[in-house]
Amino acid sequence: MFKLNLKIALRNLWKNKTSSFINVIGLAIGLAACLMLLLYVSYEWNFDKQAKKSKDVYIVMTHITDDFGKDIFTFDGTPTSLSSTISSGIPEIEFVSRVSYDQNLLIANGENSFKKTAKFADADFIKMYDFEFLSGDEKTALLKPGSVILTQSMAQTLFGTTQVIDRTVRFQDKTDLKITGVVKDAPSNSSNKFDYLLPWSEYGKVDKAADDLSWGNYSFNTLVRLTENANILDVDNKMDRLVKGKAKWNHSPFFLFPLSKLHLFGKFENGKSVGGDIDQIWLFMGLAFGILLIACINFMNMATAKSEKRAKEVGIKKTIGATRKSLILQFLTESMVLTLLSIFIAIILVEGALPTFGNLLNISLNISFVEIKSWLAILGIVFFTGLIAGSYPAFYLSSFNPIQTLKRKIKSRGFLSINLRQVLIIGQFCFAIMLIISTIVIYKQIQFIKDKPVGIDVNALVDMPLEGELKEKFDLLKTNLLNSGAVSSVAQSSISLLHHGRNFSGLEWQGMSKAQNSILFNQVGTAYDFIKTSGLKLISGRDFSPQYSSDTVSVLISSAAAKIMELKNPIGSVLKFNKTDVTVIGVFEDYAWDSPYNANNPMIVYFNKDNSENVTMRLNPKQSLQENVSVIEKITKEINPAYPVQLNFVSSSYDKLLRKEKTLGILSNLFGGLAIFVSCLGLFGLVAYSAEQRTKEFGVRKVLGASVASLMQLLSLSFIKMIGVAIVIAIPISYYAMGKWLNNFEFHTEITWWIMPLAAISTLLMALITVSFQAYKTAKANPVDALKYE
Amino acid sequence: MIELKNIEKYYSSKGIKHYVLRHVTTTIKQGEFVSIMGPSGSGKSTLLNILGMLEEPTYGTFEFLGEDVTSLNERKRIELYRNHIGFVFQAYHLIDEMTVYENIEAPLLYKKVGSSERASRIANLLDKFNIVAKKDLFPNQLSGGQQQLVGIARALATQPSIILADEPTGNLQSAQAEEIMQLFQKLNKEEGITIIQVTHSEKNATYGNRILNIQDGVIKEDSPTQAPQMGGVV
Known part of the structure; x- marks a missing residue:
C-alpha cells in the first residue's frame, strides 16, 4: 500500500506542476530560512557548552549596591584576592582560577609580530576545561613563569608549524616566553577564546594591579568549577562567610553564575538574571517557525482548494474498502514526499547562502554533515513540517462522505473550509505586514541614532593604542605628527573617546546630599588638547593648557555632571576626586561616550599624563586621507618599531555600536x-x-x-479583501509591539503615521500584482476554449 | 440475502417532509439480477444508495445477510465493502492517478490480500475482460466502455457476493452498453453473483430476471422479466 501511495504521490506532483512548484519552492524557502536561523540559534545556545563539565563551571559575579542596599549594577569583574580566599574552605569548589579579560597584546617570533588576543590565568584554568593538547604537558601548563601556551592557529601564524615546544616567542617586545604547549583552537562560540595563554605571574608585567592581592580593583574574572550537583546557594553562603569582613562589607557582593548562561542571560537586575540576548534568540526562533508556517499554510491551502477533485478520489476509495486511517496515511505520505523534496533544495539554498548569512551576523556557521545529530535534526524538521502541512488536508479530506462526493454534492466552497482558508491567508499576510513594519521601524531607529549628534566631530578622527615605546616618547610622537602636517591636533587619554564602562562613584562636591554619593561618573584621564582634538563643544571655561601649572589638579566636567551636582557656577568649583581637591576649569557638552542609545553617565575629565593608553588624532582635512594615514603610520613605526600600527577610525567604532540593531534590521528585512x-x-x-x-x-x-x-474584479476581489483584513489586524499589533521595542531605548524615534499606510499599500500592491496577473490571463482567454472544454 | 422492511426516506425543510422513498418493503435473494426502474427523481438511486449503505434510511430496517445493517459504523461498513459488495458507477469513478492494473489492485490492497494471490486474481480479471494490453494505461487513455470494464473488474476483484450498479451504461454508446449488460448477465448466471442495477432503459432491464418499478418513492410494480433474452456471450 505504501509503495502505491508513494507512486501516486509522485504522479500527483508531476501532474500538477504549478501547484507542486509553488509548494516545493515555498517549503524549500521556508525550510532554508528555518534551518539557517536554527543554526544560528544553536550556535548561540551552545555558547560555552562544549566542554564535558561545562555545566559545573561558574563565573563569580559582583553585585554592587549603594549604602542603602539599592541596586546599582551587576557585572563579572572581581578583585584579585577573591580566588585565593575561596580556594580553600569550600569543599564544593574543585578548581578556581583568576582569568583576565581579553587583552590585545604583542607577540612576536623574530620580525614576525602580531597583536593577538592574550589571556592570563592560574593553572586551574587548564583543568576546568578539557583543552586538547596537541603537544606539551598539560599537567605543568601555566605553572612556570615565563611560559606560554599557543593555540594551533597562533603557532601556525607565528612559526608556520605546530611543532614549537620549547621555542621562544617575544612578548610585548620586552620578555621572552618559552612555549610549553599547543592546544586546539577553541570553538568560536566560546567566551574562553584566546590566541595564547599565559600564567598569571606574567600579567603583572602588563598591568601592575594584577600582582597586588586587593579587594578594590574589580578588573579581573574569577572562574570556579564545582563538584557535580553542588548546591550553588550553599556555595554562595560559604563564600559570603569567607569573604565578609575582608573589605567592610555587611554582605559579600559576590555570587556564582553558570558561565554557560552568561552569554544569553547576561542582563541583571538586583543581582538576578532577567534575560538578555535570549530575547533575541526567541525572536529568531519565532521568525524561523513563522516563515515555515507560512509555507505550510500554502500547502494546506492548495490542498484544500483542490478538495473537490480529491473528494472524488476519497469517495471511490471508501467504497472499495479504504479506511479513514489509510486515507490519512496517504495524504500524509504526499506531504512528506513534498517536504523531503523541499529539504534537498533547502539544503542547497542554505549551503549557498550560509557564508553571506554568517558574514551578516559576524560568525561562521556551517552544517556539519558528518554528524548524525544534524541529520536527525533535519529529519526531525522534515517530519514535523510534513505533519503540520499535511495534517489539515489529511483530516479534512479523509472525512468526506462517499455518497456526497460521488454525487458531486460536495461544495468546493463549503462554509467551514473557505473560512479556514481565509483565516490562514489572513494569518500569513498579518505576519508579513508585521515584518515589513518592524523593518521600517528598526531602520528608522538606526537612522535616528546615526543622525543624532554624538557631541563630538567624529569625522577625520582616528585613534590608536599608546603602547610600547610610544608611552615614553609621547611628546616626540606628538611633535613629529604635528610637524608632518598629517594631523591638526593630538591628545593622549587613559581610554579612547568611545569606551565602555570605566566608571567610578564616590565623587564629592560642595552642597551634595549624602545619598547622591553613589552616582556613577565616567572618567577619562588626559593631558593637553583633549577638547581641541575631540571637537567637544565647550559651554564655558577652557581646555587644559600648559600655560597654567595648576591644571594638573583641574578637571573638565560634562554639562550633565554640572547639572547633577547642581553647580550654579561650575567654573572654579572645587570637587573631591580620588581623595584630592580638584578645580573645575571647563564644562563641555554631553556626548555619546559608551552607548548612543542612552543618556550616558555624567563625565569627569581629569589631568593625568602618566596613565595614558590611547592617542587620539584629528587628521588634517587639507590632505588626502590616505596620505595622512601613511604619514602617521610611518612616524609611529619609526618611534615604536616592535608594534604594528593600529589606526582606528572613531566613526567606525560608532558604527559598531549599531551592529546589533543593524543585524536585527537585516534579518527582519530579509525574512520579511x-x-x-x-x-x-x-x-x-x-x-x-x-x-x-x-x-x-x-x-x-x-x-x-x-x-x-x-471578470478580473470577480476573481481578485475576494483575495484582496483578505489582505485588507490582514492589514487591519496587523497594524495595531505591530504598532504596539514596535512601540514596546522602541521603549527599550532611552533615545528613540517615533512610529510616524506614514509607516502604516506604506506597509499596507506595498503589501496590497504586491498581492494585487500577484492576483491580477493570473486574473488577467483568465479574463482574456477566448470563451470558446472554455466552453468546449468538458 | 437482502430484506428491506418499510424503508422510508424523507428530507424535512421548514417542517414539510419531502418523501423520497415510502413504505419500501422487499426481499432480494442470492443470485437474483434485479433492475430498479423508474422516472427521474422517483427515488431509485436513493434506494440503491441505501442498499449500498451509502445513505441511511430515515425509517425502517435493512437486513443484509441476516444482519441488521440499518445504521452501521464506518468500520463495519468498510468491512462489508471489502468482502461482500462491489460498486459500479455511471461515471466509472476510476482513480485518475492510477493505472488500470493499480485501479483493480487497490481494493485488494485495502483488503490486505497477499501479493501472489493479488497478482493471480488481477491477471485473471484482465484476461477475462480482454484488457491485458491496457493494464499500464491510465483511465483517461481508455474509451468509456473500456473504463467501465475496468470499473467492473475492480468491483469483482474482491470476489463480492453482490454488485450494485448505478446506471452502469448511462454514459455509454449502445454497442458498448450491450457488451456490459451481457457481461453482467454472464456473471449472474455463471458465477451466481447477485446484481442490482438502476437503469432507465427497458432493454437493459430485460437482461435481469426481476424488475422493481418505482414511482414517487413507492414500489409500483415488482415483476419478473418476460421472455428472458439470451444474447451472445462476451
Whole structure:
C-alpha cells in the first residue's frame, strides 16, 4: 500500500506542476530560512557548552549596591584576592582560577609580530576545561613563569608549524616566553577564546594591579568549577562567610553564575538574571517557525482548494474498502514526499547562502554533515513540517462522505473550509505586514541614532593604542605628527573617546546630599588638547593648557555632571576626586561616550599624563586621507618599531555600536521579504487554481457580455479583501509591539503615521500584482476554449 | 440475502417532509439480477444508495445477510465493502492517478490480500475482460466502455457476493452498453453473483430476471422479466 501511495504521490506532483512548484519552492524557502536561523540559534545556545563539565563551571559575579542596599549594577569583574580566599574552605569548589579579560597584546617570533588576543590565568584554568593538547604537558601548563601556551592557529601564524615546544616567542617586545604547549583552537562560540595563554605571574608585567592581592580593583574574572550537583546557594553562603569582613562589607557582593548562561542571560537586575540576548534568540526562533508556517499554510491551502477533485478520489476509495486511517496515511505520505523534496533544495539554498548569512551576523556557521545529530535534526524538521502541512488536508479530506462526493454534492466552497482558508491567508499576510513594519521601524531607529549628534566631530578622527615605546616618547610622537602636517591636533587619554564602562562613584562636591554619593561618573584621564582634538563643544571655561601649572589638579566636567551636582557656577568649583581637591576649569557638552542609545553617565575629565593608553588624532582635512594615514603610520613605526600600527577610525567604532540593531534590521528585512514572497506564491497558486476551476463560468459570463475588468474584479476581489483584513489586524499589533521595542531605548524615534499606510499599500500592491496577473490571463482567454472544454 | 422492511426516506425543510422513498418493503435473494426502474427523481438511486449503505434510511430496517445493517459504523461498513459488495458507477469513478492494473489492485490492497494471490486474481480479471494490453494505461487513455470494464473488474476483484450498479451504461454508446449488460448477465448466471442495477432503459432491464418499478418513492410494480433474452456471450 505504501509503495502505491508513494507512486501516486509522485504522479500527483508531476501532474500538477504549478501547484507542486509553488509548494516545493515555498517549503524549500521556508525550510532554508528555518534551518539557517536554527543554526544560528544553536550556535548561540551552545555558547560555552562544549566542554564535558561545562555545566559545573561558574563565573563569580559582583553585585554592587549603594549604602542603602539599592541596586546599582551587576557585572563579572572581581578583585584579585577573591580566588585565593575561596580556594580553600569550600569543599564544593574543585578548581578556581583568576582569568583576565581579553587583552590585545604583542607577540612576536623574530620580525614576525602580531597583536593577538592574550589571556592570563592560574593553572586551574587548564583543568576546568578539557583543552586538547596537541603537544606539551598539560599537567605543568601555566605553572612556570615565563611560559606560554599557543593555540594551533597562533603557532601556525607565528612559526608556520605546530611543532614549537620549547621555542621562544617575544612578548610585548620586552620578555621572552618559552612555549610549553599547543592546544586546539577553541570553538568560536566560546567566551574562553584566546590566541595564547599565559600564567598569571606574567600579567603583572602588563598591568601592575594584577600582582597586588586587593579587594578594590574589580578588573579581573574569577572562574570556579564545582563538584557535580553542588548546591550553588550553599556555595554562595560559604563564600559570603569567607569573604565578609575582608573589605567592610555587611554582605559579600559576590555570587556564582553558570558561565554557560552568561552569554544569553547576561542582563541583571538586583543581582538576578532577567534575560538578555535570549530575547533575541526567541525572536529568531519565532521568525524561523513563522516563515515555515507560512509555507505550510500554502500547502494546506492548495490542498484544500483542490478538495473537490480529491473528494472524488476519497469517495471511490471508501467504497472499495479504504479506511479513514489509510486515507490519512496517504495524504500524509504526499506531504512528506513534498517536504523531503523541499529539504534537498533547502539544503542547497542554505549551503549557498550560509557564508553571506554568517558574514551578516559576524560568525561562521556551517552544517556539519558528518554528524548524525544534524541529520536527525533535519529529519526531525522534515517530519514535523510534513505533519503540520499535511495534517489539515489529511483530516479534512479523509472525512468526506462517499455518497456526497460521488454525487458531486460536495461544495468546493463549503462554509467551514473557505473560512479556514481565509483565516490562514489572513494569518500569513498579518505576519508579513508585521515584518515589513518592524523593518521600517528598526531602520528608522538606526537612522535616528546615526543622525543624532554624538557631541563630538567624529569625522577625520582616528585613534590608536599608546603602547610600547610610544608611552615614553609621547611628546616626540606628538611633535613629529604635528610637524608632518598629517594631523591638526593630538591628545593622549587613559581610554579612547568611545569606551565602555570605566566608571567610578564616590565623587564629592560642595552642597551634595549624602545619598547622591553613589552616582556613577565616567572618567577619562588626559593631558593637553583633549577638547581641541575631540571637537567637544565647550559651554564655558577652557581646555587644559600648559600655560597654567595648576591644571594638573583641574578637571573638565560634562554639562550633565554640572547639572547633577547642581553647580550654579561650575567654573572654579572645587570637587573631591580620588581623595584630592580638584578645580573645575571647563564644562563641555554631553556626548555619546559608551552607548548612543542612552543618556550616558555624567563625565569627569581629569589631568593625568602618566596613565595614558590611547592617542587620539584629528587628521588634517587639507590632505588626502590616505596620505595622512601613511604619514602617521610611518612616524609611529619609526618611534615604536616592535608594534604594528593600529589606526582606528572613531566613526567606525560608532558604527559598531549599531551592529546589533543593524543585524536585527537585516534579518527582519530579509525574512520579511521571504515571508511576503512565500505568501504571494501561495496566493498566486490559489488564484491560479480558482481561475482554472471557474474557466467555464468565465466563458459563459464572457459570452453574456462581461468585460475583462469585471471578470478580473470577480476573481481578485475576494483575495484582496483578505489582505485588507490582514492589514487591519496587523497594524495595531505591530504598532504596539514596535512601540514596546522602541521603549527599550532611552533615545528613540517615533512610529510616524506614514509607516502604516506604506506597509499596507506595498503589501496590497504586491498581492494585487500577484492576483491580477493570473486574473488577467483568465479574463482574456477566448470563451470558446472554455466552453468546449468538458 | 437482502430484506428491506418499510424503508422510508424523507428530507424535512421548514417542517414539510419531502418523501423520497415510502413504505419500501422487499426481499432480494442470492443470485437474483434485479433492475430498479423508474422516472427521474422517483427515488431509485436513493434506494440503491441505501442498499449500498451509502445513505441511511430515515425509517425502517435493512437486513443484509441476516444482519441488521440499518445504521452501521464506518468500520463495519468498510468491512462489508471489502468482502461482500462491489460498486459500479455511471461515471466509472476510476482513480485518475492510477493505472488500470493499480485501479483493480487497490481494493485488494485495502483488503490486505497477499501479493501472489493479488497478482493471480488481477491477471485473471484482465484476461477475462480482454484488457491485458491496457493494464499500464491510465483511465483517461481508455474509451468509456473500456473504463467501465475496468470499473467492473475492480468491483469483482474482491470476489463480492453482490454488485450494485448505478446506471452502469448511462454514459455509454449502445454497442458498448450491450457488451456490459451481457457481461453482467454472464456473471449472474455463471458465477451466481447477485446484481442490482438502476437503469432507465427497458432493454437493459430485460437482461435481469426481476424488475422493481418505482414511482414517487413507492414500489409500483415488482415483476419478473418476460421472455428472458439470451444474447451472445462476451
